[in-house]
Amino acid sequence: SPYNSQRRHASKHRFFVVELSQALFDFVIRLLPTQEEMAVKEDVRKLLERLIRTIEPDSRLLSFGSTANGFSLRNSDMDLCCLIDSAERLSASDMVTMLGDLLERETKFHVKPLPHARIPIVKLSLDPSPGLPHGIACDIGFENRLALENTRLLMCYAMIDPTRVRTLVLFLKVWSKRRNINSPYKGTLSSYGYVLLVIYFLIHVKNPPVLPNLQQMPPLRPISQEDTHIGGHNTWSVLLAFIAREASLTPRCRFFDDIELLRQRWQSSNTDSVADLLIDFFRYYSRDFTYNTGVASIRGGLLKKDSKGWQNELAASRYNDSRERNRFCIEDPFEIDFNVARCVTKEGLYQIRGEFMRASRILAMRPRALVTLAQLCEE
Ligand code: CTP
Ligand code: MG
Known part of the structure; x- marks a missing residue:
């Protein structure tokens, strides 16, 4: 009877979701950095801080990005930011040049200073060695205080519901890298952009929400x-x-950053499993998100391109390239005039949306969980 077939269908679905959630946890756990890796990275940070202090005694070198926000994968690169507390400090590009020279003289790092980049940085890398089988890659920037703050915001979101939020984010980072849609330089989206898409979805799309809005408590x-x-x-x-x-x-x-207190007083009434959320995430971004007119904002929900002056057709003239810059719009949580997805080109967006659809299709076929993950992340 139709009733029985519906029940069979529902129970098959529940089984798939339970199995897939477990497979997602197992998959992600194997990709976390080891204790040793984290210790080596902390040693590197301290060493670099000591060296920088020979140029600017009042400086601190802080981690941001994945090493500091709880969304770190094994062998991910290290983002470091130097803050200089003294009033008369050198400019970022002078610091980059001087630090580049110093590191070249005093260390074994491969050093590439980029003093004239939009955000001046020194790029460093270490070759693989027995103790460090994948080497290390690291960028040092200066006075990027907003990046430190948005790292802290992401970390707070990770701490509210570590199991679901971290599993989803880490999985999507791996998935987007394996599917080749995680390169802002090639017209697709940064990891930071994907993290914002996940948080936006958990605060503003899921009902009841999985996360509270820490910027509007x-x-x-x-x-x-x-x-x-x-x-x-x-x-x-x-x-x-x-x-x-x-x-x-x-x-x-x-933003509201007392996560201990929040966890004592607030609990999401959303009980979806990680697999449920992943399936919905892909469905939402392949079918429902309004790419042409919408802006995903973790601070303010779904905004309109119009209201931010980010519309792609009207504003585009031959004097500016805003049409290209605003195909896909994700508002930065603090720098609200900044579109985090501005690097995404027409082709890049086509590719990203195609991948969301492909993932949805695979999940709808519900093969065994391990097969699903392998297919999703096929390189
Ligand atoms: N960031 C930013 N604005 C951007 C891109 C990045 O402020 N448009 C800052 C954010 O603080 C972010 C950090 O740079 O947390 C690192 O960004 P990214 O490398 O994209 O994210 P990671 O989490 O470090 O991912 P990965 O492991 O892929 O390096
Ligand atoms: Mg990074």
């Missing part, structure tokens, strides 16, 4: 005299106001 406001004087009215909102720290930098970087 209720009272994020300074503590008023009044609040502190109401004895015994230690309500949730007063408490929140209390711990809401002022932004370390500018107001636009403010």
